[in-house]
Amino acid sequence: xxxxxxxxxxxxxxxxxxxxxxxxxxxxxxxxxxxxxxxxxxxxxxxxxxxxxxxxxxxxxxxxxxxxxxxxxxxxxxxxxxxxxxxxxxxxxxxxxxxxxxxxxxxxxxxxxxxxxxxxxxxxxxxxxxxxxxxxxxxxxxxxxxxxxxxxxxxxxxxxxxxxxxxxxx
Ligand code: MG
Numbered sequence: 640x641x642x643x644x645x646x647x648x649x650x651x652x653x654x655x656x657x658x659x660x661x662x663x664x665x666x667x668x669x670x671x672x673x674x675x676x677x678x679x680x681x682x683x684x685x686x687x688x689x690x691x692x693x694x695x696x697x698x699x700x701x702x703x704x705x706x707x708x709x710x711x712x713x714x715x716x717x718x719x720x721x722x723x724x725x726x727x728x729x730x731x732x733x734x735x736x737x738x739x740x741x742x743x744x745x746x747x748x749x750x751x752x753x754x755x756x757x758x759x760x761x762x763x764x765x766x767x768x769x770x771x772x773x774x775x776x777x778x779x780x781x782x783x784x785x786x787x788x789x790x791x792x793x794x795x796x797x798x799x800x801x802x803x804x805x806x807x808x809x
Contacts, residue, residue: 649688655672658673668746677711685716687802691727738780739800749781760777
């Protein structure tokens, strides 16, 4: 790969169902509904993984961590993020910054956003401490859809993620 910089985008949706766990950006959020998934359903982390993989044309999360595999049943999505980022570092690139937008109607997630940014930055930094990731490198935003569509009807949560990665200088 010739480019010093590469960008990637990711998008994921999970359905909401009563009584399940709602975890976004590695943070548990108390709510009456949670995310239906083979893994822990952290749709924000899944979108981020896809953005990272996309930046280096490495396919998608479903290719690397198939939801038909028992290995990934109920898995903490932070582990998927660590493994995805390890692939990026192995290719000789590091994350410059990530920008994540969560679309959900309820509950309000503003009180949890700083914790999500901290959790994601810590998870990424763990992969290789030589390339730490700062909280300021991870943006998390949230919006409702003003009641429109499947997000507005509280049927699901959608997340967009964009990343920039940079070649590690030797
Ligand atoms: Mg997913």
